[in-house]
Every structure is written in structure tokens, then in C-alpha cells.
Amino acid sequence: MSRAKTDNVAQSKYFIPTTRAEMQARRWDELDVLFVSGDAYVDHPSFGVPLLARVLEAKGWRVGIIAQPDWNDPAAFQVMGSPRLCVAISSGAMDSMVNHYTAAKKVRNDDAYTPGGRAGKRPNRAIIAYTAAVKGALKGVPVIIGGIEASLRRLAHYDYWSNKVRRSILVDSKADLLLYGMGEKALLEVVTQLDSGRRIEALTRVPGTAWLSPVALSGEQLPAFSALEHDRAAYAAAFAQVQRSGQQRLVQEYAGRYLVVNPPAPALKQQELDDIYALPFTRRPHPAYTETIPAFEQIRWSVTSHRGCQGGCAFCAISAHQGRLVQSRTPESVVAEVERIANDPEFNGTITDVGGPTANMYATSVRDLTRCQRCERESCLYPRICSNLDLDDTHAVALLRRLRNIGGVKHVYVASGIRFDLLAHQPGYRQELLHHHIGGLLKVAPEALSPGLLKHMRKPAPELFETFLHQFYATQRQLGRRCGVVPYLMAGHPGSTLGDMLNTALVLRRNHLKVEQVQEFTPTPGTLATCMYYTGIDPLRGENVAVCRDPHERRLQKALLLAHQPAQHKLVREALRRLGREDLFQQVSGTAERSGSAPSAKVRAGKRKKGKGRNPRR
Numbered sequence: 064m065s066r067a068k069t070d071n072v073a074q075s076k077y078f079i080p081t082t083r084a085e086m087q088a089r090r091w092d093e094l095d096v097l098f099v100s101g102d103a104y105v106d107h108p109s110f111g112v113p114l115l116a117r118v119l120e121a122k123g124w125r126v127g128i129i130a131q132p133d134w135n136d137p138a139a140f141q142v143m144g145s146p147r148l149c150v151a152i153s154s155g156a157m158d159s160m161v162n163h164y165t166a167a168k169k170v171r172n173d174d175a176y177t178p179g180g181r182a183g184k185r186p187n188r189a190i191i192a193y194t195a196a197v198k199g200a201l202k203g204v205p206v207i208i209g210g211i212e213a214s215l216r217r218l219a220h221y222d223y224w225s226n227k228v229r230r231s232i233l234v235d236s237k238a239d240l241l242l243y244g245m246g247e248k249a250l251l252e253v254v255t256q257l258d259s260g261r262r263i264e265a266l267t268r269v270p271g272t273a274w275l276s277p278v279a280l281s282g283e284q285l286p287a288f289s290a291l292e293h294d295r296a297a298y299a300a301a302f303a304q305v306q307r308s309g310q311q312r313l314v315q316e317y318a319g320r321y322l323v324v325n326p327p328a329p330a331l332k333q334q335e336l337d338d339i340y341a342l343p344f345t346r347r348p349h350p351a352y353t354e355t356i357p358a359f360e361q362i363r364w365s366v367t368s369h370r371g372c373q374g375g376c377a378f379c380a381i382s383a384h385q386g387r388l389v390q391s392r393t394p395e396s397v398v399a400e401v402e403r404i405a406n407d408p409e410f411n412g413t414i415t416d417v418g419g420p421t422a423n424m425y426a427t428s429v430r431d432l433t434r435c436q437r438c439e440r441e442s443c444l445y446p447r448i449c450s451n452l453d454l455d456d457t458h459a460v461a462l463l464r465r466l467r468n469i470g471g472v473k474h475v476y477v478a479s480g481i482r483f484d485l486l487a488h489q490p491g492y493r494q495e496l497l498h499h500h501i502g503g504l505l506k507v508a509p510e511a512l513s514p515g516l517l518k519h520m521r522k523p524a525p526e527l528f529e530t531f532l533h534q535f536y537a538t539q540r541q542l543g544r545r546c547g548v549v550p551y552l553m554a555g556h557p558g559s560t561l562g563d564m565l566n567t568a569l570v571l572r573r574n575h576l577k578v579e580q581v582q583e584f585t586p587t588p589g590t591l592a593t594c595m596y597y598t599g600i601d602p603l604r605g606e607n608v609a610v611c612r613d614p615h616e617r618r619l620q621k622a623l624l625l626a627h628q629p630a631q632h633k634l635v636r637e638a639l640r641r642l643g644r645e646d647l648f649q650q651v652s653g654t655a656e657r658s659g660s661a662p663s664a665k666v667r668a669g670k671r672k673k674g675k676g677r678n679p680r681r
């Protein structure tokens with residue numbers, strides 16, 4: 064063995080094994096569970112596959128990870144032999160099609176979850192390709208699929224890239240079982256049962272899983288795939304049916320077979336969540352990698368304080384995947400993790416983020432859980448904040464104070480997104496944030512500032528954004544700080560018209576805000592907005608929704624939000640001409656301001672990069 068290889072094996076004893084040599088170093092002749100991932104192996108709790116592998120390892124199972132194997136080479140899947148219990152497959156932190164293509168369906172030439180940021184290390188429709196490869200290379204081993212790609216494609220779903228309704232990914236992949244949601248509880252239960260000698264076909268009642276039955280079963284009966292494959296109205300009705308089905312078992316027919324989606328797994332208890340984040344993650348990529356992994360560089364010194372999101376924004380896959388109930392770690396658990404980071408010899412003193420899908424939901428709770436279990440609302444925050452939510456910010460404030468007083472920690476930043484409508488009810492958190500925890504810019508995501516469109520997005524009204532701005536600047540003055548606001552905006556969402564973008568541009572201008580980047584809506588699998596995009600119907604309201612599918616009009620929408628950029632002026636003039644409002648050119652483009660008539664805050668929007676999130680499990 065070469066010197067470099069020997070060093071790698073020595074260092075890798077702290078990692079989950081990825082090769083036969085690393086298994087042998089642990090004196091293992093066989094694995095119990097083999098994970099296959101579309102991402103590089105980064106041993107950090109923000110990465111789903113390593114987290115699940117650590118959870119199983121902590122219970123005594125022998126687990127291995129094959130990261131980004133060549134899906135055309137059976138040998139790549141055989142490096143650690145056949146596992147005793149099962150193979151668990153994930154596309155990685157992102158759906159592979161979202162990872163590979165832009166909103167305009169252009170091929171991306173980078174991949175934040177791969178060494179060197181290079182594209183091409185995972186297949187399109189990774190779950191299907193990996194399952195086929197594993198079934199060929201490791202014959203007879205049960206195959207379980209999970210992660211965001213499997214989770215959000217578990218039922219018949221519209222696929223933007225093939226522009227058609229596809230079958231459940233369990234049917235298309237021919238895997239034996241599908242896990243949806245965050246997965247820890249379902250995976251532990253499945254592996255426990257397999258280890259007790261039960262066959263995979265017998266695992267029909269595990270919460271948080273989906274399976275194929277040869278016979279019809281009782282449960283909430285969804286329209287058969289054949290009935291909604293070409294019928295948009297039926298598809299929209301089925302989407303609404305799923306949203307309103309609560310905790311029921313769902314059944315959907317596929318040519319004489321029946322997809323059965325069991326009710327979701329129960330949320331992790333606080334202690335269970337704490338236990339996961341106390342596992343021995345090295346917070347480093349596997350030592351075999353010689354190049355940096357962009358997503359890792361971004362989240363290396365970040366800490367997840369909670370999961371789940373109450374927002375229910377129509378376009379968001381996070382709340383669809385993580386669930387609406389916020390699950391928070393104890394302050395002691397978060398403090399212990401930051402203390403471990405502070406003791407890392409490579410730590411530079413800055414915690415880059417403490418948060419979750421929405422930072423200011425940490426330790427918020429519900430007053431009456433039984434109300435939530437009966438609830439049919441689409442969002443806890445839209446159209447108004449639910450009276451059952453307890454938005455007490457004292458725990459979050461106390462946590463931030465404890466974290467910044469840990470020895471070796473110079474800065475603790477909150478880089479996760481903030482819900483500004485919640486912040487209005489959290490004066491203590493707002494003050495703490497502004498005083499100590501933002502590096503000059505606060506990221507908020509109004510997404511648009513036009514009432515008609517916000518209704519389709521399930522986002523708060525523009526007045527609430529302006530109220531937030533006034534409170535923000537008042538707190539700043541009180542603290543003697545100067546910070547900016549970064550509004551994240553989206554063009555091309557279902558319901559979005561040129562008029563909505565003009566309204567948004569005018570609110571921006573009125574508040575002296577400029578953005579440098581605008582996200583284009585991508586119809587990702589499984590979201591409410593994707594259903595609207597495909598069907599032209601808001602399925603939960605039964606209303607028709609205008610959908611902008613013309614790429615040029617999408618460009619015009621974007622241009623109105625970026626109207627201060629001279630490169631956009633031609634498109635801005637065209638958009639205003641179409642609206643019959645050419646008189647507003649100077650106002651929306653700010654050319655009047657540049658000639659000296661109005662002040663302009665130097666607020667620059669951050670770039671929403673692919674894989675930018677502090678939490679790649681989103």
C-alpha cells in the first residue's frame with residue numbers, strides 16, 4: 064500500500080468506512096447496512112446520509128458509505144461486498160434534477176456537493192439509476208430509498224424536466240421500500256425489523272414508509288395513476304386530497320398494484336434530537352478527498368438548532384420534507400456542539416450560522432398539540448399567525464447569549480433566513496440579532512411585494528414587510544448600528560404577472576432597496592406551487608391561476624425587479640410598454656435618484672447559490 068493510502072486509512076478510522084481496507088481496520092468482514100449517496104461523504108450533521116449512518120452506527124450496526132459511485136460500473140457498488148440487511152440509497156441533499164438543471168432547463172456546470180465543485184458525478188434521476196445498479200451488482204439484497212428525491216416523489220407527481228406526470232418513484236425505481244421525511248425513526252424501525260429476521264416484504268406498517276401491495280387495501284383512496292396522468296383537474300384534486308388527508312394511510316393504484324403510503328413517522332423527541340447531534344461527527348470530508356467541497360466550506364462551522372417550518376410557503380420543498388412542527392434542540396445540546404467546535408484546532412472563531420429552515424422559529428411551540436393534529440390550515444403563518452403558536456423569544460435570546468460567551472468563539476452569526484412577520488412579535492430576538500448576530504446584512508424573504516401574487520405564494524402581505532422595515536431601522540437607531548436588509552425575491556411563480564413585478568419594484572423603490580439577484584421559480588417535485596404551475600389551478604382554493612411559461616416574459620418579470628441595473632433597461636422599457644406604464648421608467652429604474660432626487664440605500668442582495676443553505680438536508 065502506498066504511503067498516501069496508508070495515511071488515509073489511518074485518518075479514516077474516525078469516519079464511517081468507505082472501502083474494504085477501512086472495514087478491515089475495524090475488523091469487520093461484512094456490513095449490516097450499506098448507504099449509497101449522490102453527494103460526497105462529508106461527516107457533518109448537516110448532511111443526511113452521514114447523519115443516518117451515524118444514527119445506525121450508534122445502535123451497534125456496521126455501516127458503510129459509497130459516495131458518488133460510477134453508476135455504470137457494478138464493481139463500484141461491490142467494494143464493500145453485500146451488506147447483511149439492506150442497501151439504503153439517497154440522491155443526496157438535493158433532487159438530482161434540481162441539482163443538474165437551472166429553472167430554464169439549462170445544464171449546470173457545477174455541483175456544490177462534489178469535490179472541486181464539478182458537475183457530472185451523479186446521474187440524472189439518481190434514485191432510479193442507483194437502484195438499478197445496486198439490484199444488478201448486489202443481487203438479492205433489499206433496497207430502501209430515501210432522502211428528498213424519494214420523499215417528494217413518493218406519489219404520482221408532475222416532473223418539470225420531462226413535462227409529464229410520473230409514477231411514484233417507488234414504482235419507477237423498483238426499490239423494495241421508500242422512506243419519506245427526515246428518516247431517522249423509520250430507518251431505525253426498518254433495520255431493527257430486518258435484523259430480527261423479518262423479510263422486507265413483511266414491513267407494511269412502519270410509519271414514514273411507502274411500499275407496493277399486490278392487493279387493494281383500505282385507507283384514503285387517491286385516484287389511480289391512469290386517472291390523473293393526463294387530467295390536470297384530477298391531478299389538482301388529488302393534490303388537495305393528499306394535503307387534507309392528515310395522518311391517514313394513502314393508497315394509489317398503478318395498473319393492478321397499489322402504492323401504500325403509511326402515515327408519517329412521529330416527530331423526534333427533544334432528547335432524541337439532542338442525541339443525534341451528540342454523535343461523533345468529525346465535521347470534515349472523508350480524507351480520501353483532495354479537493355474542497357463547496358457545500359462543506361459553506362456550512363462547516365454552522366449549527367442546526369431546530370428542524371421544521373411553520374411557514375407552508377407554496378414553493379418550498381423544506382416544509383414539505385421536514386414537516387410543519389418545529390422541533391428544537393435543548394440549549395445545552397447546542398452549547399455542547401459549539402464548545403466542541405471551539406476546541407477544533409482549525410476553528411477560526413466564527414460560528415457562521417445558528418438556525419434551521421427559518422432562524423427565528425427556534426424554541427417556538429404550539430399551545431395545544433391536539434389542535435394541530437386536527438388542523439387543516441395550509442400554513443401556521445398565512446393568512447395570519449395562528450393563535451395556537453407560542454412565539455416566545457426568550458429561549459432563542461438566551462441561547463444566542465450563551466453561545467457568544469463560549470471561550471474561543473469570537474462571532475456567532477445567524478445566516479439562516481428570518482421570517483419578518485414573526486420578528487414583529489419577537490422584539491428581544493430582533494434586538495439581539497441586530498446588536499450581535501448579523502454581519503451588516505439581514506436576509507429576509509418576502510419573495511414578492513404584490514398582494515395578488517403573495518396570496519398564491521402563501522406569503523405575508525407587503526404592509527407587514529414595510530412594518531418590519533420600520534421596526535428594523537428603529538431598532539438600529541436605538542442600537543447605533545448601520546445594517547442593511549437583503550430581500551430575496553422570486554420571478555415566474557404561478558400567479559406572477561408583469562403587474563405584480565411592477566408593484567414589487569415600486570415597493571422596493573419606495574423603501575430605497577435594491578436587489579442584485581432574483582431567483583427564477585423552478586417547479587420542484589411535490590410542492591403546492593408546482594401543482595399550480597402544471598395545472599393552472601390553485602388546488603386548495605379551486606381557483607384558476609395564471610402561469611407564466613414563456614421564457615421571454617419570465618425575463619421581463621426578472622428585469623422589473625432588477626430595474627436599477629442598466630443592463631436590464633431595454634427589458635424594463637419593454638415590460639412597462641406592455642403594461643402601458645412607460646411613464647414609470649425613471650421611478651422603477653431609479654434613474655431619477657441617480658440624477659439626485661432621492662437617497663439610495665446601498666443594500667446589496669446576497670446570491671442564492673445552489674446548495675447555499677446552511678442545512679443541505681433542506
Ligand code: SF4
Pocket residue numbers: 373387429434435436438439440442443444449450451452
Ligand atoms: S393549529 Fe395552528 S399551529 Fe397547529 S398546525 Fe394548525 S395552524 Fe399550525
